Amino acid sequence: MSDAPLICVRGEAVVEAEPEIARLSVHVQSQESDRRAALDRLTERNRQCLDLVESFGEAVEKVETGGLSIMPLLKYKRREGDIRGYRGTVWIKITVRDFPVLGELVARLGELERTYVNGPEWELRPGSEVYERAARQATHEAVARARGYAEALGARLTGLVELSDEGVGRTPEAPIALAAAYGASRGGVEEEPEPIDLEPETQIVRAAVEARFTATQPDLEPR
Structure with a gap:
């Protein structure tokens, strides 16, 4: 078993995107x-x-x-x-x-x-690239965090032991609002109703990964 030091980190990402x-x-x-x-x-x-x-x-x-x-x-x-x-x-x-x-x-x-x-x-569509983008950003965050810890210890990363995906998901929003209700039949010819102004709701996608890296021996000598 290798006695190389391990650095364990968690990377997170939050991505905002327009709905599809x-x-x-x-x-x-x-x-x-x-x-x-x-x-x-x-x-x-x-x-x-x-x-x-x-x-x-x-x-x-x-x-x-x-x-x-x-x-x-x-x-x-x-x-x-x-x-x-x-x-x-x-x-x-x-x-x-x-x-x-x-x-x-x-x-x-x-x-x-x-x-x-x-x-x-x-x-978002189930296969939207937004989910992949969030996962990549979470992975980059994990690598950057691990590298930062290694540098703080006077060490450097030497390898990846494990990368675990905690999942990518859309942040739950409030319950769906009522947009229209029962219409009543009316006699005669009528003009079409005015369109309702509807603004697309920004989608928030969160992703998280956990990673373990090996590193060189730290330099713990006082400076």
């Missing part, structure tokens, strides 16, 4: 006295929502259906059998890549009848 995508969560609902009518109305409203989203073309990167439910509404909470109606819900997940259209999309979704819009949630 925005996610919206949309819930479309229907409520009717008849189960089939509730399902038919839900199908219609779901199609209206999807048609609106698709009209934004390549600005929308992905549209997914997160779930669908049709549930009976009871007249009395503690008694089975008395059903006063049925409620249907479709959950649609939308990923937007073109931020300039996001405010218009949210505003127009909010105009749809019985539509609930939550978001946007700003994110």
Whole structure:
């Protein structure tokens, strides 16, 4: 076993970057006295929502259906059998890549009848180079710190024993804010709603590594 001195350090990095995508969560609902009518109305409203989203073309990167439910509404909470109606819900997940259209999309979704819009949630892509950049900066910090300790002892680094990645992650933010709520149907022809001003939220990525280096024998003679 080598008797070379070891210098153990931890390197950290914090990187700020602009988000790369925005996610919206949309819930479309229907409520009717008849189960089939509730399902038919839900199908219609779901199609209206999807048609609106698709009209934004390549600005929308992905549209997914997160779930669908049709549930009976009871007249009395503690008694089975008395059903006063049925409620249907479709959950649609939308990923937007073109931020300039996001405010218009949210505003127009909010105009749809019985539509609930939550978001946007700003994110980096899973394979974003920002994560790699943060990891590299954390590694450079570890090397610089170890070299500084070695120089303070009158020694120099001679090799790397171990480099351990503690992980790279995005700093959690506050819960998603409500962007739009239930729209009400209105008769007649109306102008499109004004786009909502939405400012992208800066993404904060943190990375940390632990490293062990070998070094020459320190010069501990008093000076």
